[in-house]
Amino acid sequence: MTDRLQRLREALEEPLLVTDQVNVKYLTGFNSDNVALLVEPERVRLFTDFRYAEGARGTVKDVEVVETKRYVYADVAPMLSGRVGFEAAVVSYANYEALRGGPAELVPRAGVVEQLRAVKEDGELEAIRKAAEISDEAYERLSRERFIGRTEQELAWLMEQLLHECGGERLSFDVAIGSGPNGAFPHADPTDRKIDAGELVIVDCGTTVQGYASDCTRTFATGSLPAEVKEAYAVCREAQEAALGGVRAGAFGADVDAIARRRIDASQFKGLFGHGLGHGVGMRIHEAPTLRPESKDVLEPGNVVTVEPGIYMPGKGGIRIEDLVVVTDGDPEVLTHFSKDLISVE
Amino acid sequence: MTDRLQRLREALEEPLLVTDQVNVKYLTGFNSDNVALLVEPERVRLFTDFRYAEGARGTVKDVEVVETKRYVYADVAPMLSGRVGFEAAVVSYANYEALRGGPAELVPRAGVVEQLRAVKEDGELEAIRKAAEISDEAYERLSRERFIGRTEQELAWLMEQLLHECGGERLSFDVAIGSGPNGAFPHADPTDRKIDAGELVIVDCGTTVQGYASDCTRTFATGSLPAEVKEAYAVCREAQEAALGGVRAGAFGADVDAIARRRIDASQFKGLFGHGLGHGVGMRIHEAPTLRPESKDVLEPGNVVTVEPGIYMPGKGGIRIEDLVVVTDGDPEVLTHFSKDLISVE
Numbered sequence: 187m188t189d190r191l192q193r194l195r196e197a198l199e200e201p202l203l204v205t206d207q208v209n210v211k212y213l214t215g216f217n218s219d220n221v222a223l224l225v226e227p228e229r230v231r232l233f234t235d236f237r238y239a240e241g242a243r244g245t246v247k248d249v250e251v252v253e254t255k256r257y258v259y260a261d262v263a264p265m266l267s268g269r270v271g272f273e274a275a276v277v278s279y280a281n282y283e284a285l286r287g288g289p290a291e292l293v294p295r296a297g298v299v300e301q302l303r304a305v306k307e308d309g310e311l312e313a314i315r316k317a318a319e320i321s322d323e324a325y326e327r328l329s330r331e332r333f334i335g336r337t338e339q340e341l342a343w344l345m346e347q348l349l350h351e352c353g354g355e356r357l358s359f360d361v362a363i364g365s366g367p368n369g370a371f372p373h374a375d376p377t378d379r380k381i382d383a384g385e386l387v388i389v390d391c392g393t394t395v396q397g398y399a400s401d402c403t404r405t406f407a408t409g410s411l412p413a414e415v416k417e418a419y420a421v422c423r424e425a426q427e428a429a430l431g432g433v434r435a436g437a438f439g440a441d442v443d444a445i446a447r448r449r450i451d452a453s454q455f456k457g458l459f460g461h462g463l464g465h466g467v468g469m470r471i472h473e474a475p476t477l478r479p480e481s482k483d484v485l486e487p488g489n490v491v492t493v494e495p496g497i498y499m500p501g502k503g504g505i506r507i508e509d510l511v512v513v514t515d516g517d518p519e520v521l522t523h524f525s526k527d528l529i530s531v532e
Numbered sequence: 533m534t535d536r537l538q539r540l541r542e543a544l545e546e547p548l549l550v551t552d553q554v555n556v557k558y559l560t561g562f563n564s565d566n567v568a569l570l571v572e573p574e575r576v577r578l579f580t581d582f583r584y585a586e587g588a589r590g591t592v593k594d595v596e597v598v599e600t601k602r603y604v605y606a607d608v609a610p611m612l613s614g615r616v617g618f619e620a621a622v623v624s625y626a627n628y629e630a631l632r633g634g635p636a637e638l639v640p641r642a643g644v645v646e647q648l649r650a651v652k653e654d655g656e657l658e659a660i661r662k663a664a665e666i667s668d669e670a671y672e673r674l675s676r677e678r679f680i681g682r683t684e685q686e687l688a689w690l691m692e693q694l695l696h697e698c699g700g701e702r703l704s705f706d707v708a709i710g711s712g713p714n715g716a717f718p719h720a721d722p723t724d725r726k727i728d729a730g731e732l733v734i735v736d737c738g739t740t741v742q743g744y745a746s747d748c749t750r751t752f753a754t755g756s757l758p759a760e761v762k763e764a765y766a767v768c769r770e771a772q773e774a775a776l777g778g779v780r781a782g783a784f785g786a787d788v789d790a791i792a793r794r795r796i797d798a799s800q801f802k803g804l805f806g807h808g809l810g811h812g813v814g815m816r817i818h819e820a821p822t823l824r825p826e827s828k829d830v831l832e833p834g835n836v837v838t839v840e841p842g843i844y845m846p847g848k849g850g851i852r853i854e855d856l857v858v859v860t861d862g863d864p865e866v867l868t869h870f871s872k873d874l875i876s877v878e
Binding site: 236237238241256272274275276277278279280281282283294296343347350356360371372373460461480 | 583620621627628629689693696702719826
C-alpha cells in the first residue's frame with residue numbers, strides 16, 4: 187500500500203472508483219488509458235484489459251489486479267455494491283450509464299485525488315525543480331539566437347529542440363509563441379508570421395522530468411520599442427512581482443490574483459489582463475489549485491503554482507511574465523530563474 | 533452554412549449540442565477547448581467564453597456566436613428547450629448535471645458527427661496523402677541512420693526531427709519505438725534501452741498536415757536474425773497484404789480483421805497478434821471506422837484506415853507492419869509507400 191493510497195483512504199467517505207488516468211498513475215504507478223481503481227477500506231483493486239494486465243501485475247504492490255474485457259466500465263459495474271463514489275468530472279455520461287447498470291449506489295465526487303496531488307512530496311518537487319532548471323537553460327540559449335526573420339513556428343521548433351538538448355523528456359504543452367500583434371491573443375498558436383524588428387515576442391513553454399512539468403513565460407524585445415510598450419512591460423513585471431509576494435500558505439487564490447489585477451487596472455492598461463493569474467502544475471500542466479478571480483482555493487505548503495499576469499494590447503502586441511513557484515509558509519520558492527528584464531534579442 | 537453543417541442537419545432526429553472540440557472544429561473551422569455548438573433546423577449557435585468569442589466571430593460563417601461565462605455548460609443549459617441530443621461519450625457526468633439544470637429533455641447520442649468525419653472529402657484526403665508522403669520520406673532517411681548503440685529514446689527523437697525536417701506540422705502521437713524484447717509489448721514507450729545488433733526494432737509514428745494525421749509502422753532488423761524471427765516477419769507481412777486485399781467499400785471491419793488474424797493463427801505464431809487490425813485516421817489519430825473482431829462498422833468509400841497486424845513474441849521481440857489506406861469501391865489506395873521488406877540497418 188503506497189502512502190498516497192493510505193492518505194486517499196483517510197479522506198474518503200465511501201469507496202471511490204478512480205478512473206482518471208493520471209490519478210491512477212499517481213496512486214499506483216501504473217499508467218494506462220483503460221483502467222479503473224476501486225479503493226475500499228479493506229481492499230484496493232485495479233481493473234484493466236488483457237493488453238495491460240500483465241504489465242500492471244509487475245508494477246503495482248498490494249493492489250489486486252483484475253483483468254477485464256476491453257470496455258472496463260461495463261465489466262466493473264456488476265462488481266460494485268453499496269455506495270461508491272465516482273469522478274464526476276472525468277466519467278462520461280455514457281460510462282456513467284454503464285456503471286449504473288450495476289447494483290451500486292453511485293455518488294458523484296469531484297477533485298478528491300486532485301486535492302492530494304496538489305500538495306507535492308519532496309520527490310515530486312525535485313522533478314519539477316529539475317524541469318524548471320532545464321527550461322531556464324533553454325531560455326538562456328534561446329536568448330542568444332536570432333529572432334528577427336524567423337517565423338513563430340521556426341522559433342517554436344527551435345525552442346523545442348533546445349528543451350530536448352538541455353535534457354527535457356517531452357514538452358509540457360506545445361510551445362506558444364506570440365510575436366508583434368499576434369502576442370495580443372493570450373492563446374495564439376505559432377503561425378508562419380515572420381518576426382520583425384522592434385516588436386515583442388512572448389515565449390511560453392515547459393518540459394517534463396519524470397513526468398512532472400515545468401512552465402515558464404518570458405517576453406523578449408526585438409530591438410527598441412515605443413515608450414508605451416516599455417511602460418506596459420514595467421507594469422506587468424511590477425504586477426508579477428507584487429503577486430509573488432502574496433503567494434504563501436493560507437492565501438486565497440482569488441486574493442493573489444487580485445494583487446496583480448489591481449496593479450494593472452490602476453495603470454493605463456486597465457482591463458488588458460484577460461485571463462487568470464495562475465494554476466497548479468504537476469503531472470498535468472493545469473491542476474489544482476487555481477489563482478483566479480473566481481477561485482475558492484486556499485494555498486497550502488507544497489503547492490506548485492504559476493504566477494503569470496499579462497497585458498494584451500490589441501494591434502500592438504502582448505506581454506506575459508510567468509514564474510513557477512513552490513508555496514511555503516514564508517516567501518515562495520521561485521523555480522524559474524531566467525531573467526525577467528526586458529531582454530533585447532536580434 | 534458549411535456543407536458539413538448541412539449534412540449534419542439532414543442526419544439529425546432532434547437538435548444536437550456538439551461539445552467535442554474536434555467535432556466543433558470540423559463543423560465550423562473554429563478551434564477552442566471551451567465551446568458548444570447547438571445545431572437546430574433553422575439556426576446554429578456557437579457558445580464560447582469571452583477569451584474566444586472575438587476569434588470565433590472572425591472564423592465562423594452563418595453561425596451566431598454567443599458569448600458565455602467561463603463555464604459554458606451552465607450558461608447554455610437555460611437556453612436549451614424541447615428535445616436536445618448531446619454527445620454522451622464526450623460530456624462528463626458533471627457537465628451533464630449542469631445541462632440537466634435547464635428545461636430541455638436531453639437525449640444521449642453517440643458518434644453522429646464522427647460518422648460524417650469518417651468519410652473524408654477531397655481536401656481532407658489531400659492533407660492525409662501529404663502527411664503520409666512526409667512520413668515515407670522520414671522513414672527513408674531513418675533507414676540510412678545508425679540504429680545500433682542508440683537508445684530507443686534517442687531514435688524516437690531522431691525520427692521526430694526527421695518528420696519535422698521533411699515538412700510535418702506536429703507528431704500524430706508520440707513516436708513509438710520497441711527494440712529487442714521491448715518490441716513484444718504492443719504499447720511500449722521508448723526507453724533508455726540501447727539498441728543491439730541482431731534484433732528487431734518497431735518504429736510507429738506519424739505527422740500532421742493541416743491538422744490531419746498520418747500513421748505508419750515499419751519493423752527493421754539490426755543485422756541477421758534467427759530463422760524463427762524471419763519467418764514471423766514473413767507471416768506478418770503476408771497477413772498484412774492479405775488484409776489489404778479485403779479493404780473495400782461494403783466490407784465489415786470485423787471481417788477484414790479476421791483475414792489477417794486467420795493467417796497468423798494458422799501459423800506457429802497463433803495467438804500472438806494481440807490487438808485490433810486497424811482504425812480510422814483523420815483529425816484524430818483514432819477515429820471511425822474500426823477494424824477489429826468486435827467492430828460493427830461497414831467500410832465506405834472515403835474512409836481512411838490503418839491496416840496493422842503484429843506478432844509479439846515474449847522475450848524475443850515484436851513485428852508490426854502498418855499501412856494507411858483510403859477505402860474505395862475497388863482496391864484501396866495505399867498512402868504509405870516506404871518498403872515493407874525486412875530492411876537491415878546498422
